[in-house]
Amino acid sequence: MNSIIITGGAGFIGSHLVRLLVNTYPEILFINFDKLTYAGNLANLTDIENAPNYRFIKGDIVEEESVMSAFETYRFDGVFHLAAESHVDRSIVNPKEFIMTNIVGTVNLLNTARHFWNGHYEGKRFYHVSTDEVYGSLGDEGKFLETTPYDPRSPYSASKASSDHLVRAYYHTYGLPVVISNCSNNYGPNQFPEKLIPLIINNIRHQKPLPVYGKGLNVRDWLYVGDHARAIDLIYREGRIGQTYNIGGSNERQNIDIVRTLCRIMDRKLGRKDGESEKLITFVTDRAGHDFRYAIDSSKLQNELCWKPEVKFDEGFEKTVDWYLANQKWLDEVTSGDYLSYYEKMYKGR
Ligand code: NAD
Numbered sequence: 001m002n003s004i005i006i007t008g009g010a011g012f013i014g015s016h017l018v019r020l021l022v023n024t025y026p027e028i029l030f031i032n033f034d035k036l037t038y039a040g041n042l043a044n045l046t047d048i049e050n051a052p053n054y055r056f057i058k059g060d061i062v063e064e065e066s067v068m069s070a071f072e073t074y075r076f077d078g079v080f081h082l083a084a085e086s087h088v089d090r091s092i093v094n095p096k097e098f099i100m101t102n103i104v105g106t107v108n109l110l111n112t113a114r115h116f117w118n119g120h121y122e123g124k125r126f127y128h129v130s131t132d133e134v135y136g137s138l139g140d141e142g143k144f145l146e147t148t149p150y151d152p153r154s155p156y157s158a159s160k161a162s163s164d165h166l167v168r169a170y171y172h173t174y175g176l177p178v179v180i181s182n183c184s185n186n187y188g189p190n191q192f193p194e195k196l197i198p199l200i201i202n203n204i205r206h207q208k209p210l211p212v213y214g215k216g217l218n219v220r221d222w223l224y225v226g227d228h229a230r231a232i233d234l235i236y237r238e239g240r241i242g243q244t245y246n247i248g249g250s251n252e253r254q255n256i257d258i259v260r261t262l263c264r265i266m267d268r269k270l271g272r273k274d275g276e277s278e279k280l281i282t283f284v285t286d287r288a289g290h291d292f293r294y295a296i297d298s299s300k301l302q303n304e305l306c307w308k309p310e311v312k313f314d315e316g317f318e319k320t321v322d323w324y325l326a327n328q329k330w331l332d333e334v335t336s337g338d339y340l341s342y343y344e345k346m347y348k349g350r
């Protein structure tokens with residue numbers, strides 16, 4: 001049986017990808033290798049946890065021996081690398097953790113794959129999941145292409161840019177069969193409520209202030225998480241070795257529009273008066289170095305591999321709100337304990 005390691009499979013995007021792969025390829029054994037940080041949650045995967053082609057290993061990619069030992073046991077044919085510290089605000093407070101996981105952790109995986117594959121690259125693939133933030137910040141015009149020069153501006157995006165460069169370096173220097181994708185902002189079920197959309201949903205639910213950074217005019221290009229998972233599966237199978245593919249939703253929205261839309265949907269679903277939640281909107285001190293706009297040109301992926309987003313924004317938004325309302329226990333569990341002190345620290349006096 002072929003086996004594939006997925007790092008960060010208990011996180012937001014990772015759990016959607018694991019489910020898709022485990023259900024689609026019963027003949028392949030998938031090993032979810034995850035440290036279970038605050039962002040990793042096995043409750044995201046209860047529906048497939050007993051599948052015969054799925055195993056979980058609690059492990060840290062920063063510890064090279066743990067990665068080595070997983071490779072030793074399972075002799076992986078492929079790697080989907082998603083494990084990362086992923087939240088920009090946290091990277092501003094504590095950059096070093098981002099350097100360790102996102103850069104050192106990636107090098108450990110690259111070295112281990114290189115060691116075990118030992119130049120026999122037939123049928124092997126190392127897929128690195130990255131972000132559009134490596135390209136920096138756009139003004140009102142233009143979109144990121146795969147050829148856009150890197151210009152990361154937060155410790156998070158700088159650490160992801162660094163890992164992308166290293167992955168490419170292992171391709172050019174050692175011939176490691178790599179492929180990279182850089183995706184725009186994802187939304188959907190199971191996203192940790194430190195990120196804009198689930199944070200706003202949770203605060204509306206509790207009638208707490210809705211913190212909007214600056215004037216709320218920054219723009220993000222939103223993609224439903226299931227569409228990202230499909231793209232990753234496709235690129236892994238059919239993408240060209242050594243290539244990079246941009247993935248995006250072609251769905252640009254200002255933050256303030258996202259927040260107002262959520263207010264309207266939630267008022268309707270919770271039976272509140274129209275306009276009630278909008279009163280909670282609070283403009284707070286801007287994020288340091290806040291990138292103004294991201295927009296992805298994904299025509300390479302669309303033309304070469306015939307991928308396109310399937311979930312329309314309105315439909316995806318409704319689905320997402322419905323999921324959080326139907327999974328209040330999940331939300332309550334992840335917003336207790338550590339989350340409360342994180343929230344206090346991040347938003348107090350802002
Ligand atoms: P997430 O924070 O929800 O999940 C990250 C997962 O990685 C968690 O399960 C966590 O436990 C695990 N992890 C963290 N450090 C680890 C370590 N040292 N060893 C092993 N596991 C570790 O992140 P996400 O939003 O699902 O993002 C996944 C990947 O996709 C990241 O590489 C991120 O940079 C990239 N990405 C995210 C988005 C987005 O909008 N969320 C967009 C583009 C790219």
Ligand code: DAU
Nearest residue numbers: 086087088131132133184185194195196211212213218255
């Ligand atoms: O573009 C891809 C990236 O998208 C991923 O690589 C990151 O892992 C992911 O976290 C996301 O980064 P952003 O910084 O764009 O996402 P976040 O949800 O943190 O913020 C979205 C926008 O909303 C951003 O302009 C900041 C703003 N914001 C965010 C929070 C948490 C607010 O106005 N208020 C908030 O409380």
